[in-house]
Amino acid sequence: MAAISVRDLAEDVAARLKVRAARHGRSMEAEVRAILTDAVTAPEDEQPNLAQAIRERFAAIGGADLQPPRRSDMPRAADLPDVP
Template identity: 55%
Template sequence: MAALSIRDLDDSVREKLRLRAARHGRSMEAEIRLILTKAATEDEHPGTDLFSALTHRFAQLGGVELEPPARTTPPRAADFGEQ
């Protein structure tokens, strides 16, 4: 496996990583390894739009069924004429 050295890392970032690792019960090295692995393997374009994200979030709370409102006026054609 490869080894990496990170230079000029701000002390506050190092401390935050140390605290995060402690919260998760891991060494700093294991925590950083996990962070880098997730960042390198996640899909660059997950395709989750706002609606999908909200649907997923509310599904965890029991879900919500919403009916779209009925249209009261017929759709009209777009006017691309010059003004």
């Protein structure tokens, strides 16, 4: 089993960790273990990407139905300099 040390942990972070551990009925060490385990074992697909997060946030108000603007001219090709 691996062991790690956390140096220079801010006092306010340590205090909040202590409170969080007490709420869960664990020691601070057990709380840190639980936090780290949850962080690395949570499937990434459960976490929404930015577009999904925005969509979910505004879904309650009906969202927005935007139409893309019509193009009148075709886009021109980029003018790139010749590279020797």
